[in-house]
Amino acid sequence: MTNSIAEKRRQQEDEDDEEDGDLEGWGERNYTDERSWEALQEDESGLLRPIDNKAMYHAQYRRRLRSLSAASNSHRIQKGLIRFLYIVLDLSRAASVMDFRPSRMAVVAKNAEAFIREFFDQNPLSQIALVTIKDGVAHSLTELGGSPESHIKALMAKLECSGDSSLQNALDHVHEYLDQIPSYGHREVLILYSALTSCDPGDIMETIQKCKKSKIRCSVIGLSAEMFICKHLCQETGGLYSVALDESHFKDLILEHAPPPPAIAEFAIANLIKMGFPQRAAEGSISICSCHKESKVGEGYICPRCKARVCELPTECCICGLTLVSSPHLARSYHHLFPIAPFDEVKPSCHNEPHLKSQKTCFGCQQSLVNPGNKPSLHVACPNCKQYFCLDCDIYIHESLHNCPGSQILGSTDKAVEQSLDHTNRANLHALKKDVQKEFKDHMHHMDCNFCNDMYFHYGCTPNL
Amino acid sequence: MTSVPSKRYSDDVSLVVVLLDTNPFFWTASSSLSFSQFLSHVLAFVNSILLLNQLNQVVVIATGYNTCDYIYDSSMDASQSSEKGRMPSVYSNLLQKLEEFMIKDEKLGKEQSQRAIASSLLSGSLSMALCYIQRVFRSGPLHPQPRILCLQGSSDGPEQYVAVMNAIFSAQRSMVPIDSCYVGANNSAFLQQASYITGGVYVKPQHLDGLFQYLTTVFATDLHSRSFIRLPRPAGVDFRASCFCHKTTIDMGYICSVCLSIFCKHHKKCSTCGSVFGQAQSDTSSASDHKRKAPET
Ligand SMILES: [Zn+2]
Ligand SMILES: [Zn+2]
Ligand SMILES: [Zn+2]
Ligand SMILES: [Zn+2]
Ligand SMILES: [Zn+2]
Ligand SMILES: [Zn+2]
Ligand SMILES: [Zn+2]
Numbered sequence: 059m060t061n062s063i064a065e066k067r068r069q070q071e072d073e074d075d076e077e078d079g080d081l082e083g084w085g086e087r088n089y090t091d092e093r094s095w096e097a098l099q100e101d102e103s104g105l106l107r108p109i110d111n112k113a114m115y116h117a118q119y120r121r122r123l124r125s126l127s128a129a130s131n132s133h134r135i136q137k138g139l140i141r142f143l144y145i146v147l148d149l150s151r152a153a154s155v156m157d158f159r160p161s162r163m164a165v166v167a168k169n170a171e172a173f174i175r176e177f178f179d180q181n182p183l184s185q186i187a188l189v190t191i192k193d194g195v196a197h198s199l200t201e202l203g204g205s206p207e208s209h210i211k212a213l214m215a216k217l218e219c220s221g222d223s224s225l226q227n228a229l230d231h232v233h234e235y236l237d238q239i240p241s242y243g244h245r246e247v248l249i250l251y252s253a254l255t256s257c258d259p260g261d262i263m264e265t266i267q268k269c270k271k272s273k274i275r276c277s278v279i280g281l282s283a284e285m286f287i288c289k290h291l292c293q294e295t296g297g298l299y300s301v302a303l304d305e306s307h308f309k310d311l312i313l314e315h316a317p318p319p320p321a322i323a324e325f326a327i328a329n330l331i332k333m334g335f336p337q338r339a340a341e342g343s344i345s346i347c348s349c350h351k352e353s354k355v356g357e358g359y360i361c362p363r364c365k366a367r368v369c370e371l372p373t374e375c376c377i378c379g380l381t382l383v384s385s386p387h388l389a390r391s392y393h394h395l396f397p398i399a400p401f402d403e404v405k406p407s408c409h410n411e412p413h414l415k416s417q418k419t420c421f422g423c424q425q426s427l428v429n430p431g432n433k434p435s436l437h438v439a440c441p442n443c444k445q446y447f448c449l450d451c452d453i454y455i456h457e458s459l460h461n462c463p464g465s466q467i468l469g470s471t472d473k474a475v476e477q478s479l480d481h482t483n484r485a486n487l488h489a490l491k492k493d494v495q496k497e498f499k500d501h502m503h504h505m506d507c508n509f510c511n512d513m514y515f516h517y518g519c520t521p522n523l
Numbered sequence: 524m525t526s527v528p529s530k531r532y533s534d535d536v537s538l539v540v541v542l543l544d545t546n547p548f549f550w551t552a553s554s555s556l557s558f559s560q561f562l563s564h565v566l567a568f569v570n571s572i573l574l575l576n577q578l579n580q581v582v583v584i585a586t587g588y589n590t591c592d593y594i595y596d597s598s599m600d601a602s603q604s605s606e607k608g609r610m611p612s613v614y615s616n617l618l619q620k621l622e623e624f625m626i627k628d629e630k631l632g633k634e635q636s637q638r639a640i641a642s643s644l645l646s647g648s649l650s651m652a653l654c655y656i657q658r659v660f661r662s663g664p665l666h667p668q669p670r671i672l673c674l675q676g677s678s679d680g681p682e683q684y685v686a687v688m689n690a691i692f693s694a695q696r697s698m699v700p701i702d703s704c705y706v707g708a709n710n711s712a713f714l715q716q717a718s719y720i721t722g723g724v725y726v727k728p729q730h731l732d733g734l735f736q737y738l739t740t741v742f743a744t745d746l747h748s749r750s751f752i753r754l755p756r757p758a759g760v761d762f763r764a765s766c767f768c769h770k771t772t773i774d775m776g777y778i779c780s781v782c783l784s785i786f787c788k789h790h791k792k793c794s795t796c797g798s799v800f801g802q803a804q805s806d807t808s809s810a811s812d813h814k815r816k817a818p819e820t
Contacts, residue, residue: 463650
């Protein structure tokens with residue numbers, strides 16, 4: 059059990075880190091590990107020493123961080139975060155080819171599932187719809203919606219392929235829906251195309267121009283070979299075209315579409331959208347949900363405007379039409395908005411400054427910042443709070459945590475309130491200190507049960523848990 | 524590179540990082556439970572966790588109103604056993620560090636008195652606890668299932684909303700449950716969300732003089748044994764957000780479509796990303812025949 063949790067945790071962390079190597083990288087690393095002589099270098103005095111891998115790794119990471127923050131500073135805010143994406147799955151005869159194992163169709167479905175989950179994690183308010191092409195005709199598999207589970211269920215339920223593929227029919231079908239999306243949304247199509255042909259009823263160039271006019275960004279991932287018409291479509295509409303070499307490449311390509319594309323200003327108009335943040339109903343409470351018209355026990359959310367009950371978030375209230383989201387959903391993307399500044403490296407010479415000399419441990423994790431030979435190891439300082447951190451904490455703070463443990467939040471209070479508080483401040487602290495000292499003196503050696511006055515506490519006596 | 528197979532520890536080993544609220548403005552105002560009573564409950568609880576299993580580890584972080592700091596780490600404490608008739612070292616070490624901490628906290632409070640002081644720096648101590656837990660993960664498989672316990676009394680500081688949420692999501696990704704015991708007057712929306720999202724337990728004790736019993740019955744059991752115990756179930760979680768303009772808690776609001784900032788009323792321009800908002804949305808989405816209704820402004 060323990061193992062499986064640790065394993066899962068490692069996987070999650072890996073997913074966090076976008077630059078993690080896949081299986082191939084593993085093999086390579088094993089191989090280089092055997093060449094142990096390469097991990098040695100000569101120092102000034104001619105002695106062989108192991109290369110300081112940690113410092114090198116850290117230097118690499120810092121370079122990445124810097125380029126990332128430079129990129130995000132230029133257009134970090136222009137991230138159109140509300141996307142309406144149609145995923146088109148080619149389920150023509152070509153999808154049954156077995157150059158991907160077990161078949162193209164199975165590989166597409168498997169990776170589409172991973173993509174859908176990742177997509178909603180990164181774009182909490184966006185919506186997806188699924189469309190299939192079969193026998194030359196495009197069909198909607200699911201309507202636009204924000205619940206990953208319902209899409210995945212529909213996708214897995216209907217996996218069979220036949221007939222020809224038709225790019226034009228698919229685009230026409232999708233265009234009809236996407237054209238009606240409100241103007242704050244980004245319209246996108248992602249086509250997973252297995253076939254090498256397209257059997258179209260009319261002039262596909264007209265359809266492409268129509269999509270371009272409606273500002274629909276079309277991207278295609280091919281599974282066989284590059285096709286001119288797909289390339290043309292992506293170029294015209296500003297999308298990406300790529301062809302997968304094998305399954306892991308396909309996975310990389312499809313996951314590239316999960317983070318929001320840099321929004322070009324003309325593609326979406328900024329807007330304020332009214333939304334509600336429903337409270338979760340108490341478990342065990344019974345009421346009728348407005349979405350399925352069934353009575354349900356627990357597990358529901360209550361619309362703050364009309365008090366109707368819905369089963370899932372995000373959704374639109376069926377009674378009053380308010381868009382309902384959970385605030386944690388939104389909060390997942392806030393670290394993009396308030397990135398923390400990269401930490402500065404501390405040169406060992408700065409260590410002599412008297413006021414900083416006292417800090418010998420990492421502020422975050424308490425790890426000692428002094429190497430065994432009393433030589434200060436490489437560490438970093440936060441430019442805001444001036445606290446020192448070890449390299450591991452630096453990476454963790456910038457890549458996963460997204461806040462600095464030492465940085466104080468400077469809110470603004472009324473001047474008057476502040477002054478009155480300042481007075482009571484002293485008295486309060488004094489009282490507390492006396493409390494602590496009292497603890498020193500008359501410490502209790504045992505605890506009485508507060509509920510039956512017995513010498514020891516009883517589990518059974520604890521009321522109302 | 525294969526490491527020596529490490530010693531296998533049983534599943535019921537706990538590492539608990541306790542976040543202790545020391546906000547003087549809360550504790551002197553609180554009538555039902557004094558800080559010294561609170562401390563004696565918590566100290567007995569900490570000691571009982573340490574006695575449950577000799578491999579158990581407890582780290583205590585004090586959450587002040589200006590700063591937070593480590594005040595106790597049982598792994599640094601060599602002599603855990605109490606000498607005859609004397610106070611266990613857990614208590615003396617912890618209490619001394621706590622006093623030092625509170626003096627430091629006050630000093631910082633004077634230096635920069637513009638902070639809203641009604642709330643404690645929960646985001647700071649949560650982040651610190653997570654950094655510590657990452658270090659434990661790095662150092663090997665000794666404590667595979669650490670957890671965080673927030674003992675909080677002061678109310679939420681809405682200005683910490685983003686930071687607290689960031690910490691919660693990071694805890695969720697590393698599968699660290701955040702348990703919380705809230706001794707203040709109203710429920711804490713931050714802690715409710717933290718426990719709900721990370722799979723921890725949220726308790727608001729009804730009888731504060733029995734705090735020790737709540738702590739031991741709910742929070743002393745390790746995560747493995749927890750699956751066999753009937754724990755208190757969440758009684759509704761407050762998913763309200765706080766607006767970016769006034770930092771007040773709202774249940775309905777406006778969201779910038781570019782950056783998802785939350786505002787309590789209609790603005791002309793987004794203060795976070797600077798986008799200028801177009802006309803009311805109900806005018807632009809004219810496609811009335813479509814199934815999707817436009818959320819009105
Ligand atoms: Zn329902
Ligand atoms: Zn409603
Ligand atoms: Zn550290
Ligand atoms: Zn900082
Ligand atoms: Zn009893
Ligand atoms: Zn506001
Ligand atoms: Zn904005």
